Amino acid sequence: MSDYVCYTDKKRNTLISAAFLSPAMVLYLGFVILPIAMSIYYSLTKWSGAGMPEFIGLRNFQRIFKNKDYWICFGNTVQCILFSLALQLPLGLIFAYLLSRTKMFYRLFRSVYFLPAVISPTAIGTMFLIFLNGDFGPFNLMLKNLGLHSLTRNWLSDSGTVLYAVMFPMIWQYIGHYIIIFLAGVQSIPEDILESARMDGANSFQIFLKIVVPMLKHLIGVCVVLCFTGSVKAFDQAYVMTGGGPGVKSSYLAIRMYERAFTDNKLGEGTAIAITMLVFSLLFTIVFNKINRSEGLEY
Amino acid sequence: MLGAACGAKTNGSSATGAGGEGAAGSSQPVTIRFAHGWSPSGDTAVGAKFVTDFAQSHKDSINLVEEVVAGDEMLTKIKVDIAGDNLPDAWMYWGSMADSGNLIKSGLLADVGEYFKESEKVNQSDYPDAMFDSFRFNGKIYGIPTESYVGFWFCNKELFEKYNLEYPTTYEELLEVSKVFNENGIVPLAMGSKAGNPAHFFFSELFCQYAGAEEKFSELTDDWKVDNENFRKVAELIADMKKNNVFPADTVANGDWGPSFALYDEGKAAMVYTMTWQLKALSPETEAKTVQINAPKMPGSTVDPAGFVSSNSTYGLVFNAKSFADPAKRKALIELGDMFTSNEWVETMFYETGTLNAKDITIDPNKVQMPILFSVIDNAKGKEKMSCHWLAYPDGEPFSYFMEKLDELFAGSMSPEEFSEGCQKALDEAKEDR
Secondary structure: OOHHOOOOOOOOHHHHHHHHHHHHHHHHHHHHHHHHHHHHHHOOEOOOOOOOEEEOOOHHHHHHHHHHHHHHHHHHHHHHHHHHHHHHHHHHHHHHHHHHOOOOOHHHHHHHHHHHHHOOOHHHHHHHHHHHHOOOOHHHHHHHHOOOOOHOOOOOOOOOOOHHHHHHHHHHHHHHHHHHHHHHHHHOOHHHHHHHHHHOOOOHHHHHHHHHHHHHHHHHHHHHHHHHHHHHOHHHHHHHHOOOOOOOOOOOOHHHHHHHHHHOOOHHHHHHHHHHHHHHHHHHHHHHHOOOOOOOOOO | OHHHHHHHHHOOOOOOHHOOOOOOOOOOOEEEEEEEOOOOOOHHHHHHHHHHHHHHHHOOHHHHHEEEOOOOOHHHHHHHHOOOOOOOOOEEEEEEHHHHHHHHHHOOOOOOOHHHHHOOOOOOOHHHHHHHHHHHOOOOOOOOOEEEEEEEEEEEHHHHHHHHOOOEHHEEEEEEEHHHHHOOOEEEEEOEEEOOEEEHHHHHHHHOOOOOHHHHHHHHHHHHHOOOOOHHHHHHHHHHHHHOOOOOOOOOOOOOOHHHHHHHHHHEEEEEEEEEHHEEEEEEHHHHHEEEOOEEEOOOOOOOHHHHHEEEEEEEEEEEEHHHHHHHHHHHHHHHHHHHOHHHHHHHHHHOOOOOOOOOOOOOOHHOOOOHHHHHHHHOOOOOOEOOOOOOOOOHHHHHHHHHHHHHHHOOOOHHHHHHHHHHHHHHHHHHHH
């Protein structure tokens, strides 16, 4: 009898859980899974947007992998990811730690650091387009006035500098985003742990390296994934500043995808590029999560 | 659905024959979705007011739903709408196979020759035939040209006088004045290339100086051939101009319409080659110092630049073929078309905003608010009107390649040979893909 009651209770709980989960599940299926499935289908078709898509198997993928411009965009995206990971996260963490130790003007500094993250990327792109203008931009003027004439460049026309010129505004803009995430993490570390470390003679640098970083390991992991996926989708600043040019010298995969789909009317091929971006992101997330599986410090 | 139901009642009647009946006999107004780029503030307010007034005066028969999308974003909007099978009933769009080709070939645009036949207010012959070129395909026309342009070359008189220079008439003279301007920190010619703008017009201006330009246009459209001696010559000239610092050093940052014209307007550049729609951005101070000259004659060219002017129409009103086939909507669309072809529209837009229309009208110089625009148009009189080289591209994909690689050519990171071969290869691949 008690087994039966237990069974019906369990069944009822399952049904209740399913009822509560189903709206979210339906939304998730409808707005995430279904579009991904449709995108996979479109990536296997030749479609200009008009009429019915024509199924062509893997030909879009063959075309994009054979095209050297795709690989230039891929290389640019990889560089963007690496620079973002190497700069945004460490700087975000360092500034968050310093900010957490700031007593005066804490709110002001916090707002100032976060401010660029809330400005439209288009506005940031336009601002840097003017700032880095090789002929009349303030940046070259500043270098000249400092006697660093040899360092001046046509930042947005020079093949050697253009990628970094469009990458920098994006990296700069979103550092504040990570400062705020890490700041919340640093502030959640119990003060008594930090206090006891100080009493044991640890200096600020040691506390940062031996206590703060290990304790934020999971948060850093989340930020790595956020930073990676954000960089894979990099688009706005580069598109505003150079349109991905000259040629494809400053183009990322997202720009390539947009241009193939909406400029060249190759929706099938554009979607195939989007699918490759999805696969790279998934592979990275799976591999990273496997590597990052070990436990962080608990408190 | 309402349109279709109402359409059955007036099937076969011409738009003008439907009398004053709202929505072809129904008391309900027919809904027309119209996408355009005139927002109610700034430069576009005059156009926006026209559309609003049209909606107001036709509210009993037409429920005009406006979809305002500025600039090139209209291209993306329409492409998304095509994919979603959600095209508006009418919209403002660019001609040429590169922009409208996919729509025309997919049967999504209505033949506006039928509009001209049915409209009682305008005839196709009111427009110079060449103005339909960018909307023409297989003998039919798919857009009512509402804007046209004339290319011109301006010089800053003050800067030329300051450095005691003559206006250049040949390529060699252009290089000489460029040397002096560069020595004095002045950009000789405000011409850059960002996503191919405005460099593609400049490329075409030079292209037309070489013999047989129009035959080469046909070769491009019909045979998908672009890599010819004229094309290579122009690519080489651009590379040479780049080497001789005729353009700003940073051609990407100073590319696109706004930034390149701003260099001239702010006195940072001594010369500019651009189109009439840019004149709205010319300040009165710079206008007072401006002198128009003919483009300098390029080495080995056989066509006198004083004898032709780059002029055409690339923008206009297009109708959704499905909507135009619906008798109820057809009447409303013809009325909308009549507004854009009316002399009232053409004159107001010209006198108040400086927008040059494709329709032939007599200009009253006293009403022109921008005297320099009148002078540019006057200067073009009697000259041969040449279309643009890039308008002859038969497909969007190789055209995008041309535009993308122009940036590299202007930036000096691609050789003229690579550019010419690449453009031809893009055409060959697109042809094969079809």
